[in-house]
Amino acid sequence: MTSKINDFSISVATVNGSGSQSSNQVLIRSIFRMGIPVSGKNLFPSNIQGLPTWFTIRVNENSWTARHTQNDILVCMNEGTYLEDVKSAAAQSIIIHHDHMKVAEIRKDVRSISVPFKDLVAKACPEAKLRKLTVNMIYVGIVAELVGIEESAIDEALDQQFRAKSKVITLNKDAINAGREFIRQTQPNFKSPCQVQRRNETKNKILIEGNAASAIGAIFAGCQLFSWYPITPSSSVAEYFSQYADKYRLDKDGKKTFAVVQAEDELAAIGMVLGASWMGIRAMTATSGPGISLMAEFTGYAYFTETPAVVFDIQRVGPSTGLPTRTSQGDILFVANLSHGDTKIVCLYPGTVEECYSFAYQAFDLAEQLQWPIYLMSDLDLGMNLWMSDPLKYIDKPLQRGKVLHDKDFERIEKFGRYQDTDNDGICYRTLPGLKDRRGVFFTRGSGHNEQAQYTESGEAYVRMMNRLNKKWDSAREYLPSSVLEYQSGSRLGVIAYGSSHDAMRESVHELKQNGIDLDYLRLRAYPFDSKLEDFLKDHDQIFIVDQNRDGQMRALISQDSKYAAHISKLESLLYYDGLPLAASSITLDIIERVNRSVAKVG
């Protein structure tokens, strides 16, 4: 194997519930502490204990951190999967495994490192009952010794992981050292081709999960009610929200300026959000596909009554319970068209953890400015995996609370209609319960209503309301994050991607360039789409569109709007739906093949 300095991938195969998470965290953070960019992807089952889990770490000093399909180092801790794991390992890879696994007999083209984990942990950890947890630290020591992770970096990572609990740190460090010592003694002449060398690429960077970033965004946006029903992969949004809010959102007496309510189901979760928003505070819920199904009716209600709401959809594989712990962009069409009747839902598509934060923050402004439900479309890959990012920046501008009238405003108002389009932008003024002035009091109902919020079954009034909502939809475009032309070369060949595909997409653009294919890359960030999409469609002859779903949902969503009709035939879907975080090589290979095919056809 050729030498791979700061450019390789590690996969650790364990059984879930075995406590390997701390070990993986120490491993990834110690490399990060040496100044080298990393990412961590947890491929885990819907289970508490006993099923296979893989944690993959990609080390890349150029910050290409999307999942890599081939691993250079494989750690086999799982009896149940090692045969498959070893069979699918890349040639020349290093396989670290329990000594009873007969790896060398199965594969001659790999470097097998057979480790007596049981003996080593027995020596390193005198307390028998703690061995099950510390045994995983032995592979940390083995990998550290093989690839050259500095001891000080390991120490820093241990400190961070165990927060100065000295007894726990010592225990784990002993196990790591046992691993290191084992390699020194048994592999004195082996120099692993995969090596880390200290760099300065992670200074001022952070490692964060998208769900943590989103929760922080909600906290700094002043969200005051978070109602939720537990569902993977969204639960950690609520957990991070509670964790940070309990520290940073208390009043001077130590009491909460927010409420977190674990609801009985997703119907109730969004119902609480609407009640709280109606009363005038910022409120949100977080869920995933099955929960969205239950929120459909209330979402339509909020669309029609123009009640603010913020919903984070951390997408996972469907239909039904599908692969509940695997990633997907499967709710794109469903959410954009959520609910019965004529509805259109504003969606945000964060493509980085930084956007998980800033879009979460912005979602609260948008919900109140547009008086509509706003869906933040994240996914399991973005939400639950560890991403390197610049530190989240403080958003130093006032909260945008939208058009709300209070009693003092009524001193200068003669007439009020809750659904009167006074400013001719489709966005009306709302009032909040508690208002004294009776002219501003209204009754919120999902039934037909006129400009004065009075019940009516008049078809004319209904048409007026629906057309006005359409006008608001057009106004909304100006408020939303615009699409980003991520790469421009003047090529007639283009690619469109969004959400968590971005990391793999930008790497793929780079790989394609090295293969002689230049293509422009447009990243969508919100629905309704902005004019940049139209320009991009006009300016390119062949355009690939990357979707992490089976049916090309983003392509379908674009084709819903007749104004793009002339360009739809140029859009070619590239579809990935195996539940795994997207890898750049998958896109690159597909595009090369398609381009070659087109060339062959023309030729």
Add this chain to the structure above:
Amino acid sequence: MSTPETKLNPMLTPNKAGFTKKDYQGSVSTLCTGCGHDSITMHVVSAFYDLDIPPHRVAKLSGIGCSSKTPAYFLAGSFGFNAVHGRMPSVATGAHLANTSMTNIAVSGDGDTASIGLGQFAHLIRRNVPMLYLIENNGVYGLTKGQFSATADKDSLQKKGDRNKFQSIDLCMMALTLGGDFVGRSFSGDAKQLVPLIKAGLLHQGTAILDVVSPCITFNNHQGSTKSYTFVKEHDEYLHEVGFVHGAEEIKVDYEEGSLKIIELHDGYKLTLKKIERDYDPTNRIAAIDRLEKSREAGQLLTGLFYINPDSLSLKDTLQLCDTPLVEISAEALRPSESALAEIMDELR
């Protein structure tokens, strides 16, 4: 308990908050003439007027159905939220948490509560969200033309003659077993009993469940129905006579020694229960469950306040919320500082 003021025309006479009874009315009802719900609306108006609660301090919530339309017919000066079917409790929970200083009145029906909304009903009680939850119970789906609801009694007859084959759900029994701290039942036509119960429910610091039998004049007022005017009048069994007084007001009901129970409510109000059944203790949940089950066996329609725990712990305290209603906290106070974000970022390096 008539005072000199209330002898005057209340439609023109302001209460202590400065509002006439007219100020507590709403738009004209579109329900059928003779509907029990319209009587309840009238009693709600009286209760709010008597309690001197300014309309703008009230939030009205409802689900879907005939009953859920009624918040439009009272308190025109209050904001109302007519939610989706069976999901009003969650909306009310969010609304309450946002502004704990409002008085909440929630109106639902037997379909909205006992069928599609049974789950949210249960969890509302479990969380003890402060509000009066009024069920206008007629045992039938009116808006969809007369299907049985889940509170229709077994073997009672539909207007077309069909017999109900299923057990009915007793929402009071449910509320009691779910740990509800205020559970009562009344009849839409009984102002004397219902108005004091509405007032007590509005003052209660947790979820107050009032199941009010309210006959459907169009679809469920025939012979063989157990929710008709005639049936209710024939089978109504008073647990006690209910009265309502304020602070220093003299308690004027005639009662035998030891047969009056006084329950202290919020803001100095008191509920008086003249004990028709001498041994009944409305602060004993087990007794309430026992008495309710006995009345079911006997085929009675027991009415009154079955259970009250005046020391109910409010949701705000359970969740350790600050004293200021959340909606009144300034935006500045809601946003952690730049240094707080820097601190969080440092932990992630």
